[in-house]
Amino acid sequence: MKALTRSQLHEIYYYLRLNRRVDEQLTLLYRQGKVVGGVYSGLGQEAISVGTAYALEKQDLIGPVIRNVGAMLIRGYRPRDLFLQYMARQDGPTNGRDANTHFGDVGRGVIAPISMLGETVPLMAGIALAAKLRRERRVALAYVGDGASSTGPFHEGLNFAAVQKLPLLIVAENNGWAYSTPISKQMAVRNMADRAQGYGMPSAIVDGNDVLAVYEATRTAAERARRGGGPALIECKTMRMKGHAEHDDARYVPKKEFEKWQKKDPILRFEKYLTAKKRMTAEEKASIETRIDQEIREDLAFAEASPFPPPEGAARSVWA
């Protein structure tokens, strides 16, 4: 695998920081009462969204879930799209009809998140099937959490992909909690990756807070899939650093857990790495921060100034 160039490393850093800033901004908007509905943060899990999406190619498609904002940004969405969505404005991707991250666009290679978690897996398997039948070098990537891996569709999708040897990557994001259900009450296997042996597909377990490890595992699995090697499950271990959503104070999570994982913060770790390996100077870092500041400022202003959809339009676009 080709080593990442300096500018690629900076790009990854940019997306990690941008992901977190968008997340923080959404939290602020929520507390200001400007969000319609709930806000589900991906705090602490940015390395998974960014590492996986950055490892894909332009022709690939992703099936993210709500905490994968970083992946959506890499596929071409901008902070303003997220702000417009959460504030249900007319110019958002769903014209104010569906809040938070339920949007997508085949052109950008993003299949809109489905609230019935787990359903994304067979859906992305279908996309992978199309790619295989058309003999394209295309990979489909589905994100699924620890909770969603207990669902029937997860099973059906994995089994189908394995039998049909489809170019499907399943990124199993293990953040330790499904709302208030800890891993110990979710599954009787030690790792989500242990499930892969039941389908006859390879798996990998990576440190989900190490963006380069995530990138490498995804790239390896994607290349194998492109060569016709079939599906793979990549379990990324991480921690959900907030409650299930802003309206959940996560009192059921032992404080020690947060303290332990805080030390493994993915962005701090990557910064340390870049600095130690002399791949990013203080000036380059500052320049990225300035760029992000500006982007967030501009996009926030744009979104806050955007109109709400007219009530008369409510019955439009119900049917395709």
Next chain:
Amino acid sequence: MKSMTLAKKSKPSTKPDGETLERMLYYLRLTRESEWRIERVLYPQGKIVGGVYVGRGQEAIGVGAAMAMRAGDVTLPCHRDFSVYVIRGFSLADIFANWLACGDSPTRGRDNTLHIGDVDRGVIPIISPLGATLPVACGVGLVLKQRGRGNVVLTHFGEGTTSVGDVHEAMNLAAVWKLPVIFICNNNQYAFSTPTEKQYAVKSLAARGPANGMPGERVDGTDVVAVYDAVARARELARAGKGPSFLECVTLRMSGHSAHDAAEYVPEKLKRAWAKKDPIQRLEKILLARKILTDQQIRKLNKRVDQEIDAAIAQAEVRPLPRGEEAVEAVYCEASCWWRKPPSAVSGPSSVATGHGPRATDD
């Protein structure tokens, strides 16, 4: 990952005695001949309402499993597990009456084939969308666990069914909650016309066990003693609070998917190879070799089985069909619902626990 099998290669922990082996032969033969009458006599005569699904070649699974049950256990058999219904105490006449859709059949002529159940006999009926019974089995398992009397629940399904989401949800729940469920998969190598290569990509479905955090074992499904032993060992684990197990019992479907399926897609070579492993022939050989039965006694047993079946069919054939006016009754479970019968005085769990039938040595 550490292997979580039920010690595949270890010596069987249960050794059924001569009497038990004889009973097994009786049930195997009864099942084989009954299903023959249904598929090759009654069905061509136009007397069966609906489709016909038999478990030819796979009889050892139902027999071995049901005979390993104890009083208070519950089972969720499938359409190829005829013997389970007999062993759990349904009369042969009632079973035939259900196939013939008689007005007083266990389902009052409304649902045919083996869609029969009775909570008192510990049998939960088949649900046609296969796989749906597994989460139900977990519910039963939860109750049994809470009652704390050491009972277990068995759930039967095929290898095709293992591709259904419900199976995964049930196995996961059973493992996490350590429910006393025994998942019995009849891998008869064809799900209608879908061969196993198109059904799953693992070498053996036993791998589904550890993939869900429970032991998984591959069993010779044509060896009734092996099935009996595997279920008994799984039962002991469950009884001891160690949770569920997954058993893959391998057989070959020696009939079409149903009577209306000629199954030309099954290679002749495969059928010939598995005919040699016929469960009845195998058990007869053991009984003869161990001098538990003589040739003459086996023939006597077969004759007895034939007579029993003759009598049951004769009885069922004269039972009237349901009256047309009754068609809209019992759609909802109202006060008059026939399902709301008083506790059965006919049989309770204790009378069906280990299976009873005339022994070949009886005169």
